[in-house]
Amino acid sequence: MxxxxxxxxxxxxxxxxxxxxxxxxxxxxxxxxxxxxxxxxxxxxxxxxxxxxNTFEAVASEWHALHTKSKSERNPVLITNNKGRLSRPLFYQA
Missing domain, CATH: 1.10.1220 (Arc Repressor Mutant)
Structure with missing residues (x-):
């Protein structure tokens, strides 16, 4: 039962x-x-x-995390600038 x-x-x-x-x-x-x-x-x-x-923000953040590991030793300022460029215009929510 x-x-x-x-x-x-x-x-x-x-x-x-x-x-x-x-x-x-x-x-x-x-x-x-x-x-x-x-x-x-x-x-x-x-x-x-x-x-x-599956939002663009989640995919872009994941991509950024994967692609910055090898480049962070060479140019950490460039990595910070790229993250800023990704987040400002694309992830804005009105």
Whole structure:
């Protein structure tokens, strides 16, 4: 015999009753379609994390970290200037 699975829909003051009922209805729709709501939630979080890692800023920072290791002994000022050039105009958020 398996135990009943439960899922948290939020903490009361932060999530209104109407929002909780909407989340409940969404979870019930997933169960009706033979999907596990907790796995659906985990997949959505993993997808959001992956999308956050695929931003230009994250890729540029990773590239900069990899390419500055060998060049930092030769010209540390150039490395600092390049990091500044990368971050100013490209990562601005309005």
């Amino acid at each position: 398996t135990s009943e699975k439960t899922i948290s829909l939020g903490i009361y003051p932060e999530v209104t009753l109407a929002q909780t009922r909407g989340k409940r209805d969404d979870a019930r729709a997933l169960v009706a379609g033979n999907a596990d709501p907790s796995h659906h939630r985990k997949d959505a979080k993993a997808k959001a994390r992956l999308e956050a890692l």
